[in-house]
Amino acid sequence: MAGFADLLREGRAPLTVTLALGIALHAMDVFLVATVMPTVVADIGGVRFYAWVSMLYMVGSIVGAASSGPLRSAYGPRHAYVLAGGLFLAGSLACAVAPNMPVLLATRTVQGFGGGLIVAQSMALVSELYSAELRKLMLASISGMWAAAALIGPALGGLFAEAGFWRGAFGVNVPIIAVFSLLAARHLPQVLAGRTRQPFPLGRVGLLGAGVLGVAAAGQLAGTPLRLAALALALLLVGGAFALDRRGAVRLFPRRAASLRAPVGVAYGLFVTSSVLHTTITVFVPLLMQQVYHLRPLHAGYFASLLAVGWTAASLTTARWQGAAERRAIIGGPLLILAMTGVLLAGLGQLAAPAVGVALVMLGFGVGALSIHLIAFTMQHASPGEESITAGSIPTVRTLGIAFGSALAGVIATLAGLSAHVDAEVVRRAVGAVYAASLAVAAAQTLLAWRLLRLAPAPRDRVGRL
Numbered sequence: 001m002a003g004f005a006d007l008l009r010e011g012r013a014p015l016t017v018t019l020a021l022g023i024a025l026h027a028m029d030v031f032l033v034a035t036v037m038p039t040v041v042a043d044i045g046g047v048r049f050y051a052w053v054s055m056l057y058m059v060g061s062i063v064g065a066a067s068s069g070p071l072r073s074a075y076g077p078r079h080a081y082v083l084a085g086g087l088f089l090a091g092s093l094a095c096a097v098a099p100n101m102p103v104l105l106a107t108r109t110v111q112g113f114g115g116g117l118i119v120a121q122s123m124a125l126v127s128e129l130y131s132a133e134l135r136k137l138m139l140a141s142i143s144g145m146w147a148a149a150a151l152i153g154p155a156l157g158g159l160f161a162e163a164g165f166w167r168g169a170f171g172v173n174v175p176i177i178a179v180f181s182l183l184a185a186r187h188l189p190q191v192l193a194g195r196t197r198q199p200f201p202l203g204r205v206g207l208l209g210a211g212v213l214g215v216a217a218a219g220q221l222a223g224t225p226l227r228l229a230a231l232a233l234a235l236l237l238v239g240g241a242f243a244l245d246r247r248g249a250v251r252l253f254p255r256r257a258a259s260l261r262a263p264v265g266v267a268y269g270l271f272v273t274s275s276v277l278h279t280t281i282t283v284f285v286p287l288l289m290q291q292v293y294h295l296r297p298l299h300a301g302y303f304a305s306l307l308a309v310g311w312t313a314a315s316l317t318t319a320r321w322q323g324a325a326e327r328r329a330i331i332g333g334p335l336l337i338l339a340m341t342g343v344l345l346a347g348l349g350q351l352a353a354p355a356v357g358v359a360l361v362m363l364g365f366g367v368g369a370l371s372i373h374l375i376a377f378t379m380q381h382a383s384p385g386e387e388s389i390t391a392g393s394i395p396t397v398r399t400l401g402i403a404f405g406s407a408l409a410g411v412i413a414t415l416a417g418l419s420a421h422v423d424a425e426v427v428r429r430a431v432g433a434v435y436a437a438s439l440a441v442a443a444a445q446t447l448l449a450w451r452l453l454r455l456a457p458a459p460r461d462r463v464g465r466l
Helices: 002-010 011-046 048-097 101-129 132-162 167-171 176-185 202-218 224-245 263-280 285-291 297-304 308-319 323-346 352-378 385-413 424-455
Strands: none
Touching: 002 011, 011 048, 011 101, 011 132, 011 167, 011 176, 048 101, 048 167, 048 176, 048 202, 048 385, 101 132, 101 352, 101 385, 132 167, 132 308, 132 352, 167 263, 202 224, 202 323, 202 385, 224 385, 263 308, 263 323, 263 352, 263 385, 263 424, 285 297, 285 352, 285 424, 297 308, 297 352, 308 323, 323 352, 323 424, 352 385, 385 424
16 A cells, blocks of 8 residues: 655655645645734735735635636646746745735735646646546645644744844745746646647636626625625636536536536635634634633634644545545535534534634534545546546635635624624624534435446445455
8 A cells, every 4th residue: 555655755845845836835825824924014015905915815816727628738837837836936036025005915816826836737637647546645735735834924024024034934935936936847748639739718707807806895895785785706717617618629627517417626726615614613723712711812723723723634644545434425515614613603602612622623524524535536536538627626616715705704703793893702703603604515415426426336345444
């Protein structure tokens, strides 16, 4: 049976290191920037656009991830990957010298575009260049990059913030980007057969970007009716992109990506619900731990990272599961998520802080167990000829879930009374409403997992093997 060391054997070491560095760049940046943003606005102003720094990065990431397939087809994996690194580098350097908030917002979008390209192409290369036996081990390693970033990023960002040098948080990645780009240029394959120069699907990419921008705008609008209208418009725009994509010559998604009658469509539904869930569960954890449990901001912030700890633990401990064990993870992960969401809701404000931490770790374990096996399962069951499109579009779908989950949590919390006035009772009521909605999503996710396994029966010769 293969082990993690096999990822570095038989000439795979440069490729493995390149892909891991690419994911690490994107993940570290997310946590670094979130930590230094108060220092940024104190220096260059623009506090009313505080949330847009992260939102526009997300918009750029989704557009970049959606653009990955067409760019790979036109230029080949190597050139497209180096282009992604170059865009991320240019965006990082421009952010580091931004004189004001409008410039920072524009350069942050460019940085997000490069980050989205990197992540999507990394997933496609994992599908193309690693055997089924090694694929989950590589996915577990990628998950480890996110966990490391969740633990190191806030601490490193805090050091830059305390030193009053927020620009360093954008520049710290530059040496890593240089190494990453050099490795990509030297070791990634360059496939020229796909260079047909087909038209870039600008309309569909634009619809996706506009849809995510609508989600971002929903959180900034005053009044619940306007927020709900913005979310409804965003859903229509994203749905329109998927509908047009089914008829496109150059596709962003598999043909049946939105069908609950096809394994890939159900799998994408699971990716969305999983992203919605881990976003709605964690987005208010720091506020909950500060207001209800009276923890210091630093300690409260790390409670939100406990889900990432559980996620990584599941990825590392279940990476070798195959056959029946893999299928148990796909149904068991959602069941564990459902149970822990119920525990958090029922014990809101009553559980001791350590118990809340344990529940978050266990919930993260369920997310991780589902995620690693669902990705591998989806790659394995991709339609012939759609393997790269399927793998490369997974980050787009997951980020869409994060965007809608964040907006949904904000709207529900506002409806429950969370506003400028914040106290323990208001926070408890608002988080309770968000967790109640999360419980409904978790139930739907469990049903989707059951349907996925029904649509894709296990091969007879693999049932019962671990």
